[in-house]
Amino acid sequence: MTNTANPGNPGNPGNGGDGRATSPLTPVLTRRWLSPRSWTLRTYEQLEGYVALRRALAAHPDQLIQLIKDSGLRGRGGAGFPTGLKWGFIPQNDGKPHYLVVNADEGEPGTCKDVPLMMADPHSLIEGIVIASYAIRANFAAIYVRGEVLHCIRRLHAAVREAYDAGYLGRNILGSGFDLDVVVHAGAGAYICGEETALLDSLEGKRGQPRLKPPFPATEGLYASPTVVNNVETIASVPYVVLGGAPWFRAMGTEKSPGPKIYSISGHVERPGQYEAPMGATLRELLELAGGMKGGVPLKFWTPGGSSTPLFTREHLDVPLDFEGAAAAGSMLGTTAVQVFNETVSVPWAVMKWTEFYKHESCGKCTPCREGTYWLVQILRRMLAGEGTPADIETLLDICDNILGRSFCALGDGATSPITSAIRYFRHEFVELCERNQPARQATETALAGAH
Amino acid sequence: MNTAGAAGGPPSAPGAATAQGTPDTIDTGVFDEETRTRAKEIAARYPRSRSALLPMLHLVQSVEGHVSQAGVAFCAEQLDLSFAEVSAVATFYTMYKRRPCGEHLVSVCTNTLCAVLGGDAIYRRLATYLGSDGRPLGHEETAGEPGAPGSVTLEHAECLAACDLAPVLQVNYEFFDNQTPESALELVKELRAGGRPQPTRGAPLTDFRQAELQLAGFFTGRESDVDGPSAAPETVRGARIANERQWTAPPMPDEAPLPDLPEKK
Numbered sequence: 096m097t098n099t100a101n102p103g104n105p106g107n108p109g110n111g112g113d114g115r116a117t118s119p120l121t122p123v124l125t126r127r128w129l130s131p132r133s134w135t136l137r138t139y140e141q142l143e144g145y146v147a148l149r150r151a152l153a154a155h156p157d158q159l160i161q162l163i164k165d166s167g168l169r170g171r172g173g174a175g176f177p178t179g180l181k182w183g184f185i186p187q188n189d190g191k192p193h194y195l196v197v198n199a200d201e202g203e204p205g206t207c208k209d210v211p212l213m214m215a216d217p218h219s220l221i222e223g224i225v226i227a228s229y230a231i232r233a234n235f236a237a238i239y240v241r242g243e244v245l246h247c248i249r250r251l252h253a254a255v256r257e258a259y260d261a262g263y264l265g266r267n268i269l270g271s272g273f274d275l276d277v278v279v280h281a282g283a284g285a286y287i288c289g290e291e292t293a294l295l296d297s298l299e300g301k302r303g304q305p306r307l308k309p310p311f312p313a314t315e316g317l318y319a320s321p322t323v324v325n326n327v328e329t330i331a332s333v334p335y336v337v338l339g340g341a342p343w344f345r346a347m348g349t350e351k352s353p354g355p356k357i358y359s360i361s362g363h364v365e366r367p368g369q370y371e372a373p374m375g376a377t378l379r380e381l382l383e384l385a386g387g388m389k390g391g392v393p394l395k396f397w398t399p400g401g402s403s404t405p406l407f408t409r410e411h412l413d414v415p416l417d418f419e420g421a422a423a424a425g426s427m428l429g430t431t432a433v434q435v436f437n438e439t440v441s442v443p444w445a446v447m448k449w450t451e452f453y454k455h456e457s458c459g460k461c462t463p464c465r466e467g468t469y470w471l472v473q474i475l476r477r478m479l480a481g482e483g484t485p486a487d488i489e490t491l492l493d494i495c496d497n498i499l500g501r502s503f504c505a506l507g508d509g510a511t512s513p514i515t516s517a518i519r520y521f522r523h524e525f526v527e528l529c530e531r532n533q534p535a536r537q538a539t540e541t542a543l544a545g546a547h
Numbered sequence: 548m549n550t551a552g553a554a555g556g557p558p559s560a561p562g563a564a565t566a567q568g569t570p571d572t573i574d575t576g577v578f579d580e581e582t583r584t585r586a587k588e589i590a591a592r593y594p595r596s597r598s599a600l601l602p603m604l605h606l607v608q609s610v611e612g613h614v615s616q617a618g619v620a621f622c623a624e625q626l627d628l629s630f631a632e633v634s635a636v637a638t639f640y641t642m643y644k645r646r647p648c649g650e651h652l653v654s655v656c657t658n659t660l661c662a663v664l665g666g667d668a669i670y671r672r673l674a675t676y677l678g679s680d681g682r683p684l685g686h687e688e689t690a691g692e693p694g695a696p697g698s699v700t701l702e703h704a705e706c707l708a709a710c711d712l713a714p715v716l717q718v719n720y721e722f723f724d725n726q727t728p729e730s731a732l733e734l735v736k737e738l739r740a741g742g743r744p745q746p747t748r749g750a751p752l753t754d755f756r757q758a759e760l761q762l763a764g765f766f767t768g769r770e771s772d773v774d775g776p777s778a779a780p781e782t783v784r785g786a787r788i789a790n791e792r793q794w795t796a797p798p799m800p801d802e803a804p805l806p807d808l809p810e811k812k
Contacts, residue, residue: 117796117797118789118792118794118795118796119794120785120788120789120792120794121789121794121795121796121797122785122786122789122790122794122795122796123796125783125785125786125789126786126796128778128782128783128786129783129786129787129790132774134773134777150805154805155808157808157809158805158806158807158808158809159805161805161806161807161808161809162805162806165806192594201708202705202706202708203706204658204659204660204705204706204710205660205706205710206706206708206710207708207709207710207711207712209708210708210709211777211778211782214748214777214778215777215778215782235594241708242605242642242720242762243642243654243704243707243708243717243720244707244708244720245719245720245721245749245750245758245761245762246720246721246722246748246749246750246772246775246777248761248762249750249761249766249772249773250773250777252764252766252773253766253770253773278592278593279764280598280601280602281601281602281605281762281763281764282601282640282642283601283604283605283640283641283642283643284640284641284642284643285639285640285641286705286706297601298598299595299597299598300597300598300599300600300601300626300628300636301597301600301636302635302636302639303639303640318594318595337803337805338799338803339799339800339803340799340800340803340804341806343797343799343800343803346797347796347797355796357785358785359710359711360711361660361710361711361713362660362663362664362710362713366781366784367710367711367712367713367781367784368711368780368781368782368783368784368785369711369781369782369783369784369785369786370784370785370788371785371786371789372785384785384788385784402659432710434659434660434710436663440663445659445663448657448658448659448662449658449659452658452659452705452706455705456705458639
């Protein structure tokens with residue numbers, strides 16, 4: 096299998112004449128994934144690799160920032176912040192070193208797009224890093240990748256070495272006078288380090304705990320210097336925006352959420368996997384590509400973008416999965432980690448498992464998150480063990496209310512999402528869980544009363 | 548914020564002593580010259596040396612199979628930090644093991660999605676098999692003498708970013724995808740017997756310590772590991788469908804002009 100698509104060839108339009116009409120799948124970031132040894136510089140260069148870099152280095156950095164603004168590219172790590180705006184926040188001529196940090200700490204439950212991207216096509220990330228660093232005038236960039244994905248780390252190290260040897264990194268890159276060093280930095284197993292300020296503390300060799308904002312990383316990031324922190328998929332999109340231009344990028348997706356996006360479909364579907372579609376795809380469309388529900392067992396609930404995004408149900412099959420569409424329907428786009436669960440799965444059980452995760456990963460800095468997740472787990476375990484009461488449901492909601500918005504970072508907020516959304520859509524399951532266990536409970540109380 | 552750190556005073560000043568001792572009183576002789584050279588190489592990668600602490604703790608684990616008191620002291624002396632500063636970091640992160648690890652570390656994802664597809668059952672099956680005296684092996688406990696051939700440390704892991712391949716487990720951080728309790732049991736039996744089964748995605752298995760050396764950024768002699776398989780059918784499903792149906796992104800223009808230089812405000 097060789098080049099799967101050839102966006103540079105105008106003789107291969109792929110679509111009809113309508114500029115807005117796009118195919119159900121639009122491989123851009125994933126278009127080299129079928130190529131043999133796609134991770135090598137040789138393959139990358141054969142498939143237009145580092146062409147965008149040459150073009151970028153011939154431009155003024157501010158033109159590139161403007162290009163990214165014009166493209167409408169928004170952060171692919173979950174929050175959807177406009178990337179060009181973020182780059183534009185970096186103060187220039189301030190006499191301080193600037194840094195680019197790539198957030199490759201992929202760990203949001205359900206999320207599995209960045210790791211395959213970095214394994215299959217690490218050079219697209221590196222090319223994006225050089226362009227972004229040139230735009231924000233950074234001479235040092237770090238890829239903070241979670242430690243558990245060793246093979247991905249190997250690929251990144253090898254690609255960085257190749258890029259140095261070929262003159263795409265190091266001193267005077269391609270004769271432009273621009274210098275850049277890139278380090279691949281392995282984390283050590285802490286979900287919280289996906290939060291950008293915790294990531295920066297971790298990269299500074301400290302415990303990964305979030306910082307109070309402001310100051311924001313744009314002014315005081317790594318080593319208290321101006322820093323851009325961007326997700327892998329965001330930075331890997333940059334070379335394509337440079338090659339294709341803003342109107343090309345905007346021909347995919349929606350007006351406010353343009354571009355292609357890797358949707359990761361997992362769970363009870365026939366063909367789980369990575370599907371790169373224009374932003375705004377719906378679960379109905381994605382399910383069709385993924386062969387439908389596994390064994391035909393009906394859908395019960397799903398996450399649009401990881402466990403920190405409020406659950407959706409079968410009522411939400413046609414919600415456009417872009418930043419606006421997911422939010423308007425009461426959730427968030429998150430990381431487009433679409434976890435699909437069928438009718439056999441107990442919602443309170445799923446919620447308990449996720450809550451155990453948040454409790455384990457809470458860094459302990461903020462009391463509402465640290466203590467709240469601890470009690471949430473206790474209550475959910477009790478309910479699942481048949482010791483719950485209907486009052487527990489209100490207690491869960493009350494604790495969530497005391498966590499949401501009351502911690503430094505979004506981990507606490509995320510921990511409440513599965514619980515509050517599950518109770519919103521599936522309260523009866525929690526109630527049933529308690530009611531079913533009432534007789535047993537009363538019997539226990541009677542037995543205890545008789546023990547006096 | 549969190550900038551206090553090592554800023555004030557010499558790190559090993561009097562008063563920094565702990566019950567475990569100071570870097571001066573703990574023997575770090577277990578770390579040979581090669582390891583010390585590597586530690587210095589790590590520190591040189593960063594604008595500020597303290598950034599080297601996480602990879603250096605991986606380096607320490609590659610030597611000892613866990614982060615010992617000597618390991619903490621070694622990092623402290625290499626980076627001019629206090630024992631407490633290093634210890635605080637070493638105890639924060641899940642991947643730094645406080646007790647000696649087995650030859651192999653088996654990590655089973657038991658987060659919701661893997662769990663519902665069998666991850667919990669896999670973990671239970673392995674814990675039961677690796678346990679002794681009727682007691683299942685606990686989280687981060689080791690079957691066999693830690694470090695000895697065939698010894699296995701078992702842990703339940705949080706989401707390992709391979710949900711389309713669920714349920715997954717890792718051995719020394721190499722992926723074994725689409726597992727069942729039966730396949731996982733066979734895998735662990737093979738490890739206990741000294742075998743090195745081939746991961747679904749990743750390099751040929753070595754051991755936990757070699758994996759930690761690579762996490763620290765050292766690949767000498769293992770350069771071919773990079774060519775281990777990475778793309779499962781699930782990974783490339785979307786790309787393959789698009790290819791078969793000739794679905795592509797819109798064509799790019801031959802030359803996309805860059806925007807004009809914005810006027811200075």
